[in-house]
Amino acid sequence: MPRRGRRAGLLGCALATMLTLAACATPLPNSVVAGSSTTIGWTHRLTSTNAASTEGATDGNLGVAALTRGHFAVAVDGAAVIDESFGTATVTNPETFTVRYDLAEPTWSDGIPVDAADLMLAWAAGSNALTERQEGAADKGTDDVDNADDDPAPRFESVPTGLRDSEQISDYDEFGRWIDVRFAHPVIDWQTALDVAVPAHVAGELAFGIEDPMEAKQAIIDAITERDTEALAALAEAWNTGFVLPSGDGSNIPEDLLLSNGPYRITQVDQRRTDAQVVTLEVNREFTGHAQPEVERVDLAETPAGDLLTQVGTSLNAVAVAPTADNRTRVRDLERIDYGVSNAHDGTMWALILRSDRGELSWHNARQAFLRAVPRDEVLTAAAGQWRGVYPSTDAMLFPPGGEGYDIAREDAGLRTLLDGGPGDAAEEREAIGVDEGAQVCVLYDTTDPFASAVYSGLRTGVAEAGWEVCDCGTDDVSAAIEEDTRWQAIITRVPIPQTPAQIRWQWGSDGRANLSVAQNSDRDALIEDLARAADQYEARDLRVQIEATIVEDAVALPLATQPVLAISDRSIDGVELRPGGVASLTSGVPDWTVAEG
Numbered sequence: 386m387p388r389r390g391r392r393a394g395l396l397g398c399a400l401a402t403m404l405t406l407a408a409c410a411t412p413l414p415n416s417v418v419a420g421s422s423t424t425i426g427w428t429h430r431l432t433s434t435n436a437a438s439t440e441g442a443t444d445g446n447l448g449v450a451a452l453t454r455g456h457f458a459v460a461v462d463g464a465a466v467i468d469e470s471f472g473t474a475t476v477t478n479p480e481t482f483t484v485r486y487d488l489a490e491p492t493w494s495d496g497i498p499v500d501a502a503d504l505m506l507a508w509a510a511g512s513n514a515l516t517e518r519q520e521g522a523a524d525k526g527t528d529d530v531d532n533a534d535d536d537p538a539p540r541f542e543s544v545p546t547g548l549r550d551s552e553q554i555s556d557y558d559e560f561g562r563w564i565d566v567r568f569a570h571p572v573i574d575w576q577t578a579l580d581v582a583v584p585a586h587v588a589g590e591l592a593f594g595i596e597d598p599m600e601a602k603q604a605i606i607d608a609i610t611e612r613d614t615e616a617l618a619a620l621a622e623a624w625n626t627g628f629v630l631p632s633g634d635g636s637n638i639p640e641d642l643l644l645s646n647g648p649y650r651i652t653q654v655d656q657r658r659t660d661a662q663v664v665t666l667e668v669n670r671e672f673t674g675h676a677q678p679e680v681e682r683v684d685l686a687e688t689p690a691g692d693l694l695t696q697v698g699t700s701l702n703a704v705a706v707a708p709t710a711d712n713r714t715r716v717r718d719l720e721r722i723d724y725g726v727s728n729a730h731d732g733t734m735w736a737l738i739l740r741s742d743r744g745e746l747s748w749h750n751a752r753q754a755f756l757r758a759v760p761r762d763e764v765l766t767a768a769a770g771q772w773r774g775v776y777p778s779t780d781a782m783l784f785p786p787g788g789e790g791y792d793i794a795r796e797d798a799g800l801r802t803l804l805d806g807g808p809g810d811a812a813e814e815r816e817a818i819g820v821d822e823g824a825q826v827c828v829l830y831d832t833t834d835p836f837a838s839a840v841y842s843g844l845r846t847g848v849a850e851a852g853w854e855v856c857d858c859g860t861d862d863v864s865a866a867i868e869e870d871t872r873w874q875a876i877i878t879r880v881p882i883p884q885t886p887a888q889i890r891w892q893w894g895s896d897g898r899a900n901l902s903v904a905q906n907s908d909r910d911a912l913i914e915d916l917a918r919a920a921d922q923y924e925a926r927d928l929r930v931q932i933e934a935t936i937v938e939d940a941v942a943l944p945l946a947t948q949p950v951l952a953i954s955d956r957s958i959d960g961v962e963l964r965p966g967g968v969a970s971l972t973s974g975v976p977d978w979t980v981a982e983g
């Protein structure tokens with residue numbers, strides 16, 4: 386990697402900045418209502434400030450990271466939402482598929498700039514490219530890396546992204562705050578793959594004991610550019626474990642672990658009650674991005690799920706809950722006194738999935754006939770009850786309603802044609818294909834879930850009119866039944882809406898471990914591989930639609946509805962909306978919340 390300018394200038398600027406901060410605290414941004422605060426009730430905990438690590442990628446840590454970390458882009462319902470106030474990601478060489486990650490001028494909350502060192506650490510952690518090369522050199526007995534046989538190979542335990550297919554940093558500029566990453570081939574998530582999850586100067590201090598922030602950054606750059614195995618091993622250990630919050634009442638958490646480059650910064654983690662952690666965040670005065678908050682202080686209060694609705698309006702100002710028959714009256718009453726209520730899907734979908742290798746349903750035309758016999762709208766209405774309005778029907782397994790590409794998938798993938806393609810009478814169709822009246826289909830579902838149980842009941846009644854007999858294979862341990870019970874031929878279940886090619890492969894690939902249909906389709910497998918290398922958003926969308934069409938063609942799934950989640954907020958706060966997808970759905974919108982008048 387070419388070496389660019391040294392750090393003396395930046396070091397001087399950083400020292401000057403710190404002296405200025407010491408002399409006069411940065412004022413609140415103009416957008417902030419001084420003294421304003423809100424308390425969010427949630428069922429999660431903050432355990433680590435490195436949400437890009439496999440151990441740290443919990444809902445709680447990701448929820449806090451949505452407020453404390455900037456990104457080049459985030460994926461929402463299949464689309465990359467870009468934030469140019471953090472920086473830009475641009476393909477600079479399509480032939481070699483080189484991407485430039487170019488920062489604007491974000492700053493950590495201690496005044497230290499986010500720069501090329503942070504980007505390089507994010508690349509090393511996300512790609513593990515140096516690790517793989519060093520392990521390969523050791524295995525082959527080559528001398529590509531000094532001491533490859535003797536030194537421990539560094540391994541960053543990072544959440545997989547397209548960076549795993551990157552080869553190297555081909556160029557960088559410390560003053561310009563950019564790096565060029567060359568990939569082995571195009572990747573679909575190149576805009577979102579590089580995650581600046583932790584401050585490089587803190588990681589450098591943890592790994593090397595260097596207290597000076599700019600020297601710590603330089604040590605990281607040197608470790609990466611020189612492929613120093615020993616230094617990288619120490620850095621990987623610090624990245625993997627150094628940002629885990631220590632146990633105790635919270636007073637012993639080092640401030641360096643709580644740094645932010647997002648709109649809010651963590652000022653306190655109260656762990657005096659082991660079952661009721663409270664994370665306090667305040668506006669990050671160093672933040673210069675687009676998301677300028679109005680609420681000065683936010684408390685995330687760990688609360689039992691059963692207490693969320695009862696405490697909203699008293700000790701809590703905003704909560705997110707699932708709609709149930711038991712809470713319909715409470716939510717309706719809150720709406721009537723002008724509490725805010727909004728909804729979005731939680732990233733999962735209810736579906737009826739047919740096994741392609743058991744009983745009558747091992748026949749393709751029998752699966753088609755069975756799916757056409759299901760009165761889908763009536764089943765969903767019966768299951769959702771008074772909440773029917775927040776359970777949007779869906780016509781796709783890979784796209785949520787309203788998401789990027791959903792309307793195209795609805796038109797082109799062919800589900801409507803499949804469901805309307807029979808002779809007009811489901812009983813006649815069953816007879817025409819040679820399936821006897823009373824043919825049995827054993828359906829697996831979770832007997833402890835009221836929605837699944839109601840879907841089963843509606844399904845059994847609905848298909849009986851067409852001469853099918855649904856048998857009860859319900860259980861309170863669906864996971865065990867999937868693996869051990871050989872009777873079931875169909876399953877009513879809630880599945881994740883896949884966001885990545887790997888997740889699609891997991892659910893729908895011929896060898897996918899979560900492929901409940903066990904359908905084998907080589908065309909689909911090839912399309913999934915093509916999708917993983919589709920760098921253009923329109924090409925990626927069209928490939929997903931084609932994959933959806935193969936699922937429809939196999940007649941192995943009937944999508945029912947996405948699972949909703951509700952946001953309830955009292956009259957002190959306005960603009961509370963959920964981000965679709967579940968992860969950080971409530972906290973991600975906090976910078977857009979406004980303090981209610983009066």
